[in-house]
Amino acid sequence: MNKTDRLLAIVLELQSREVIRGEDLAALFETSVRTIYRDIQALSEAGVPIIGAPGTGYSLMEGYFLPPISFTVEEAVTLLIGADFIEQRFDDEYRLRAQAARRKIEAILSEGVRNETSRVRKTLRLLSPSKPVTLSKERQYFEKIRRSILDKRKIRFHYLKGMADSKGNHHSDRTVAPYGLVxxxxxxxxxxxxxxxxxVRHFRLSRMTELLELEDRFEQPTQFNLREYQPSDDRHLQVRLRFNHDVVDKVKESNNRFIEEMEEHQDGLDVILRVRQLDELLQWVLGWGANVRVVEPESFRNRIREEAEKMLKRY
Incomplete structure (x- = not known):
């Protein structure tokens, strides 16, 4: 990064933070602290109102904002694709904001960059993985939940569980304090x-019905950070499958979230998966028909055999 680019980047960092230390800027831009000191002096002499406090760091004078800057084609395409994604996957409020942001970005592009950006965007397309009805429902619930998160209000909903509980129930009513959406x-x-x-638990929006926003308030724990949060992994059951050569490519493309390891050899493809309950894999394994064999555990092999016998009786 040359000096001009670094000076601009420093201003953008100061603009996005209340205060930042010279050491942190040096680490961010992979340069020396002495160089950062010289950069800060150069910016101050150029009229950028930087405030420095010993032992604290640097900040911009309140009210200062960098005037609009130009975008490269790559930067403009990145921002516009991001707007497309938000329009597809977020609720109506954010959809309208994404459309407004797109118009503003396109308005400040030079004619040359705007034309080239349009040409590049025509070569890219985002396809939604959900059916229209499901996506519409997710958007509706997304908006309600997002509002509840910001208002710190609990919500209640009817939930369809992926697997039945010990009592054989597939549904349950839940009241929760919403922390975030992923x-x-x-x-x-x-x-x-x-x-x-x-x-703390996780719930798919597509499995929710009868969602209600409650008046009950909650306080999110100060130590909880959604970006750093890692759910506990309670998948303690290991399953080993062996697939025929004919379906190896399809198995690799399936992206089953339970897959941990794959090893291809002369007898086919060995796949190791970890699950909470064996029935989580039942339908997926049956879907491969005779192209897969359960190596272990024996209990799951027997479960597949029983299900195959039930299927045979139907025909």
Whole structure:
């Protein structure tokens, strides 16, 4: 990075933070602290109102804002694709904001950059993985949950569980304190503290019905950080499968979230998966028909055999 680019980048960093130390700027731009001192002096002499406090760091004088800057074609395409993604996957409020942001970005582009950006965007396309009805429902619930998160209000909903519980129930009513929303493999997940389980749990928006915003308020724990949060991994059951050569490429492309290892050899493809319950893999394994064999555990091999015998009786 040359000096001119670094000076601009420093101003953008100062503009996005309340205060930042010279040492942190040096680490960010991979240069010496002495060089940062000279850069700060050069910016001050150029009229940028930088305030420096010994032992604290640097900040911009309140009210100062860098005038609009030009975008390269790559930068403009990146921002516009981001706007396209938000328009597809977020609620109506953010969809309108994404459209407004796109118009503003396109308005400040030079004619040459705007034409080239349009040409590049025509070669790229985002396809939504969800059906229109499902996506519409997710958007509706996304908006309600997002508003509840900001208002710090609990929500209640009817939830369809992926697997039946010990009593054979597939549904449950949940009241939760919503902490955040996460997009996982094309589906929105709610991370929330569940009143029923008294712990942080995850819920797919597509499995929710009858969602209600409550008046009950909550306080999110100060130590909880959604970006750093890692859910506990309770997948303690290991399954080993062996696939025929004919379906190896299709298995690799399946992107099953339970897959941990794959090893191709002369007898086919060995796949190791870890799950909470063996039935989580039942339908997926049956879908490969005679092209897959359960190596272990024996209990799951027997479960597949029983299901195949039930299928045979139907025909």
């Amino acid at each position: 997009l996982v493999e094309g589906s929105w997940m709610l991370v929330a503290h569940c009143d029923l389980r008294q712990e």
